[in-house]
Amino acid sequence: MELMQRRTAIIVAVALVLIGGPLLIGLLGGFERTAGGEIAVVRNGGFFDNNRIRQVLDPGSGRTWIGMYSTAHKYPAQQRFYTITSQGDGDRSGVDVVTVPSADGVNMGIEGTLYFTLNLDHASIKAFDDKYGTRKFRGADGGSRNAWDGDKGWSAFLDQVVRPVIDNDLRTQVNSFRCAELVSSCALVQNTSAPQPGKPQGGVQAQSNNGNIAKVQNAINTSLATDLEQTLGGKFVTGIHFNLVRVTLPEKVQDAVDRAQAAFAQVSEAQARVATAKAEAAANKARQDGYNKCPTCARIEELKALPQGITVYAPGNGNGPLLPQK
Structure with a gap:
């Protein structure tokens, strides 16, 4: 029992x-x-x-x-940002730039930041979770995570879903401009006509590119909102703003630009020396012409040029001026 x-x-x-x-x-x-x-x-x-x-x-x-x-x-319920930079920052892992071709075929590196906020409307956030909260995304480290699985999961979602939309918009907008219209120094190495006096190599005038960069940025801000809504399948993000921070040239092109700038600097320096020599020669000639017209003026200038302390001065004396005795 x-x-x-x-x-x-x-x-x-x-x-x-x-x-x-x-x-x-x-x-x-x-x-x-x-x-x-x-x-x-x-x-x-x-x-x-x-x-x-x-x-x-x-x-x-x-x-x-x-x-x-x-x-x-x-x-995340606050404003977030997705940064594309060679420095490494923002809601993503790793560093990179978006490389897109210009209208004249030069690959250009684009760096910038996309600012946005997740739509907090309950119906919208529920639909977002149905579409993207029930699947996993592969991150930069090779691991698969949910979008709500911490910063790495959120970063993986942005890399796989949002990043392709940004790349496509940048490619579309940048491709409508020539290299020199976005990076003025690109005009130094353009393969066009032979050099002309007063112009950089290739005959392309360097220009201010701030206005064109602003056009690219404004166009991207307009297109991104529409493209993200279509790609994501709903208006899941609001307050979209893209800030284009930097446009860079490929390393070899930038090296060519640096060499061209150094060459133009040497040419400018040589031209400055020539101009100085011409100016000095013209001044000497003008001075001599004045002395020829006014011999007395020449004597006065000669007296001014004598060392201080001379007690006797005999023009025409082969022995020169008499200095004071010690």
Whole structure:
């Protein structure tokens, strides 16, 4: 009898552990809250529940009951930025630039930053989670993560979904300008006609490119909003603004530009020396003409040029001026 009671107690204890443990974990994990810079989409979970969206937790929510074994997909609620730069920054890993060809076939490196905010409307964020929160994206490190899986997951989503749209818009806009219209020094190495006096090599005038860069930036801001909405399948991002920071030339082209600039600097220096010599010769000639017309003036200038302290001066004396005796 005592043995039977002991066995019964053991079975009850095991049952309590097997049933009560998961139940306790589910109860303790059934509460969730969000920080000020994040919004959460809550999905049902558990052994006998579906995986549909249960609710949305707004930024800075208090501790809220979300149900046993439910999961919270947290997304950034503040303005975010995606930076394309050789320095490495923004909501992505690694460093790079977008390389696109200009209208005259020069590959140009584009660096800039896309600013945007996730649409926090509940219907929109639910649709976003249905489309992109239920799949994984491969990051720069080769790992696959959900878009809501921390900074690396968010970065992987941007790299795979948003980045191709940015690349396509940049390629379309930059391809409508010649290299020299975006980088003025590119005019120094253009392969066009023979050099002409007063112009850089190739006969292409260097020009200010600030206005053209502003045109590219404004065009991208207009097209990105439409293209992102079409690509993502909804208006999931708002406040879109692209800031074009830098346009660079390929290394070999930039080296050619540097050499051309150095050559033009040497030419300018030589021309300056020639101009100085011509000016000095003209001044000497004018001075001599004045002395020829005014011999007395020449004597006066000669006296001014004598060293201080001379007591006797005899013009025409082969021995020269007499200096004071020590």
